[in-house]
Amino acid sequence: MSTAPVIAAADGSDDSLRALDWAVQAARQRGAPLRVVHVRQYAAWGQPDVLVAGEPDAAGDPVLDEVRDRLRTGAPGLAVEYVALEGAPSALLPELGSDAQLLVLGSRGRGGFASLLLGSNGMAAARDAECPVVVVPRPGRDVQEELPVEPGPRVVVGLDVDSPDDATLAFAFAEAAWRGARLQVIAAYPWPLQSWVAAGEIVPPTVDQDEVEQETRTLAEGFLAPHLKDRPGLRADVLALPGAAAGLLVSASKDAALVVVGRHRRRLLAPARMIGSVTQAVLLHAAAPIAVVPPSPPQE
Secondary structure, X not given: OOOXXXXXXXXXOHHHHHHHHHHHHHHHHHOOOEEEEEEEOOOOOOXXXXXXXXOOOOOOOHHHHHHHHHHHHHOOOOOEEEEEEEOOHHHHHHHHHHHOOEEEEEXXXXXXXXXXXXXXXXXXXXXXXXXXXXXXXXXXXXXXXXXXXXXXXXXXXXXXXXXXXXXXXXXXXXXXXXXXXXXXXXXXXXXXXXXXXXOOEEEOOOOOHHHHHHHHHHHHHHHHXXXXXXXXXXXXXXXXXXXXXXXXXXXXXXXXXXXXXXXXXOEOXXXXXXXXXXXXXXXXXOOOOEEEEOOOOOOO
């Protein structure tokens, strides 16, 4: 049985080359082949999607030729396949996740507006791909408020104790193990709690903040326990913190190896795939690469 590849989307931009370097490392960590894909865009009224695949015969594609030259010396011994596609990147890139274990993109591609923090292709892939999607941001993203952390490699994961997702936690644990890193778990809770009894009237909270924080920590540790049992040597630190999850995760992203977030679950009244507000904010502002993990399939 063949190992599913790590896919890197290439378009010749500096952003995609940074994503390529990240994908090479991820493929080596997983013992997986690397598939480099260039989607050559045409106008919406153009011809249907065409596959031009092969090694080395995505020949004549200057983007893939550049990547091939880069990997010839930069990734010796790694099995690499080169694929060229013609079509709309925002439609084709998410489809690549159907037979991949990871899809890696830069935060913006060639031809995107420089003012955008995340290109439409990255957002579409993070929303629609069947596999986890990693978006590698441009260097120099400014994080205004940093969480105090000890030095050393660190993978950050967001955990909603009211709606935990096991697939997100499993991915974060695996990434931390591959990297020899510790896992920093951000479990946010709202504070101050407010109760509304009449228009314009707010009742102060009757619960103590320490109790809310301890309950959040206890719930988080319970969700982590099965994963720690499988990886007894891995260190996982739970930070139960007041405030908005998005802001805390962005703060924690400074100098992190990776930030892991879950994709929005489909709901009865919103069956389409969506990116939740926390995940979208992290994609737009985190200083580290961001992994967006599809939710666990619903249990029958």
